[in-house]
Amino acid sequence: MITGSNYKLSGRVDGTNAEHYETEISDLLKEADQSFSIDLSDLNYISSIGLRIFLKVAKALKSDDKKLVLVKPNADILDLLLMSGFDKIIEIQH
Amino acid sequence: MSSNHLTLAEELILITLDDSSGKLFPNAKPFAIDIAIAASLIMELTLNGRIDTDSEKLFVISTIPTGNHILDNTLAEIDSEKTTLSTSAWITRIGGKGESLNQLIIKSLVDRGLLMSVEKRLLWVFKTRVYPPTSGIEEREVRARVLHLINSDEIPNPRDSLIVGLLQATSLMNHLFTSDLLETLQVRINYIVNLEEINRSLSAAVQEAWQKVIDSTPVVRIW
Numbered sequence A: 001m002i003t004g005s006n007y008k009l010s011g012r013v014d015g016t017n018a019e020h021y022e023t024e025i026s027d028l029l030k031e032a033d034q035s036f037s038i039d040l041s042d043l044n045y046i047s048s049i050g051l052r053i054f055l056k057v058a059k060a061l062k063s064d065d066k067k068l069v070l071v072k073p074n075a076d077i078l079d080l081l082l083m084s085g086f087d088k089i090i091e092i093q094h
Numbered sequence B: 001m002s003s004n005h006l007t008l009a010e011e012l013i014l015i016t017l018d019d020s021s022g023k024l025f026p027n028a029k030p031f032a033i034d035i036a037i038a039a040s041l042i043m044e045l046t047l048n049g050r051i052d053t054d055s056e057k058l059f060v061i062s063t064i065p066t067g068n069h070i071l072d073n074t075l076a077e078i079d080s081e082k083t084t085l086s087t088s089a090w091i092t093r094i095g096g097k098g099e100s101l102n103q104l105i106i107k108s109l110v111d112r113g114l115l116m117s118v119e120k121r122l123l124w125v126f127k128t129r130v131y132p133p134t135s136g137i138e139e140r141e142v143r144a145r146v147l148h149l150i151n152s153d154e155i156p157n158p159r160d161s162l163i164v165g166l167l168q169a170t171s172l173m174n175h176l177f178t179s180d181l182l183e184t185l186q187v188r189i190n191y192i193v194n195l196e197e198i199n200r201s202l203s204a205a206v207q208e209a210w211q212k213v214i215d216s217t218p219v220v221r222i223w
Helices: A020-032 A048-062 A075-084 B008-016 B030-047 B067-078 B087-095 B099-111 B137-150 B157-167 B178-194 B196-215
Strands: A006-013 A033-047 A067-071 A091-093 B051-053 B056-060 B116-120 B126-130
Touching: A006 A020, A006 B116, A020 A033, A020 A048, A033 A048, A033 A075, A048 A067, A048 B051, A048 B087, A048 B178, A067 B157, B008 B030, B008 B099, B008 B157, B030 B051, B030 B067, B030 B087, B030 B099, B030 B157, B051 B196, B056 B067, B067 B099, B087 B157, B087 B196, B137 B157, B137 B196, B157 B178, B157 B196, B178 B196
Parallel strands: A006 A033, A033 A067, A067 A091
Antiparallel strands: B051 B056, B116 B126
């Protein structure tokens, strides 16, 4: 779901729909000023392929001196992000 | 999949073969290489959008052939399994094919002209086959890519993160880089490896296999 220069992921993100989300997000990155936020408050599940979207987006933004911010992940998703060390490269707002 | 594109399994074999002897690097744990080769096939299938994983399971999302028969056979095997298994269980199962799988990948590299197949004689009697690299360019390219990644603060792309996981799990990092360099960069290497769930499953599978080796080794007491 697109909300201005930010984005909201909801439900499940895995290999069956990750490409669609990645394309939508990539199209919005040019509009980002200093940062680009993805709202995760309604995201219930994310697989390995889904997580790679965050890394690719963060990498693309970093090359333009911008940053990715992940907003309000639920407890399970937050655990996953912390276990994978994503918090060391991506700002996570609880 | 482009036929010019090296798979992770091919990159791993190129690095694992000792250039001077043309044999698999003698100091790497053989079971670790078998397990890492299995993991590299699973990784390639995820990069090609055929399978996906999470911390509990591995699942098929597309059975469209990749055009690489080793990958397609692996995909067919995973797809035909009725039970859902974890990634580390699949790595262990496919890794059980051991030498036969390694030989298939070596053969594909020979067919592509990246390795030579040379017959040698041991003690003037026993025939053995070794596989020296044709030019070594591809191996040097992988080594340079990994060195650049672990020496920078770049966000790794998934493929590079996965190859670092494979090198770490097989202890091949110690073969490629000096111990001083590795000591300095270990935190960065661990961070890169940890980004990918398959790397964590690979590490668990190697650990489990190593534990089995320890458990099956007879205890010798010297009084």
